[in-house]
Amino acid sequence: DQQVKQNSPSLSVQEGRISILNCDYTNSMFDYFLWYKKYPAEGPTFLISISSIKDKNEDGRFTVFLNKSAKHLSLHIVPSQPGDSAVYFCAASEGDYKLSFGAGTTVTVRA
Amino acid sequence: GAGVSQSPSNKVTEKGKDVELRCDPISGHTALYWYRQRLGQGLEFLIYFQGNSAPDKSGLPSDRFSAERTGESVSTLTIQRTQQEDSAVYLCASSLALGAAYNEQFFGPGTRLTVL
Numbered sequence: 001d002q003q004v005k006q007n008s009p010s011l012s013v014q015e016g017r018i019s020i021l022n023c024d025y026t027n028s029m030f031d032y033f034l035w036y037k038k039y040p041a042e043g044p045t046f047l048i049s050i051s052s053i054k055d056k057n058e059d060g061r062f063t064v065f066l067n068k069s070a071k072h073l074s075l076h077i078v079p080s081q082p083g084d085s086a087v088y089f090c091a092a093s094e095g096d097y098k099l100s101f102g103a104g105t106t107v108t109v110r111a
Numbered sequence: 112g113a114g115v116s117q118s119p120s121n122k123v124t125e126k127g128k129d130v131e132l133r134c135d136p137i138s139g140h141t142a143l144y145w146y147r148q149r150l151g152q153g154l155e156f157l158i159y160f161q162g163n164s165a166p167d168k169s170g171l172p173s174d175r176f177s178a179e180r181t182g183e184s185v186s187t188l189t190i191q192r193t194q195q196e197d198s199a200v201y202l203c204a205s206s207l208a209l210g211a212a213y214n215e216q217f218f219g220p221g222t223r224l225t226v227l
Binding site: 045046 | 154214
């Protein structure tokens, strides 16, 4: 029973444009959300996070938006760069160490 | 290197055999986690070690799975009598001190296990 869902397995975007990745969750007890990025043959690396007391967190080109009423969060990458081509995982926690992950979205940035 | 390392990177085994996967966490990280990612699915939490406290084994899928950690160093995940549904990438992560969501987990590259 997946509590975190990423319904788009892949996304293709042109360099310089915006990438929008979506994530939905079912557990209303989740209060901390994270995005991880993964390159082939490497482990996931932390990208950005947001606490449930906020609805937006920005770090450079990356912004995460949280809509608690809809149980939805999104990651915006602006502008997209070739080095952003990777698999992006959404994860959520009830505040402790157990992270529930989505299945990932593969982003391809076209030159 | 300063990152989390795992070995082997790939393991092919026959159904019914036992396998042992190894994780070397980042030095100084007291918290260690094992996850599994089956094809097309997200990472599933398996087990958590924090210092000398009793591990949280709540994510282990069956009693064929076990894990050990010596102090704050190497951990091994053992799968006995492997089944085809055990085929997955097994990822290890470590973090500093308290295992809270805001303490960044640093992942290793994983071990891809294939059970024939």
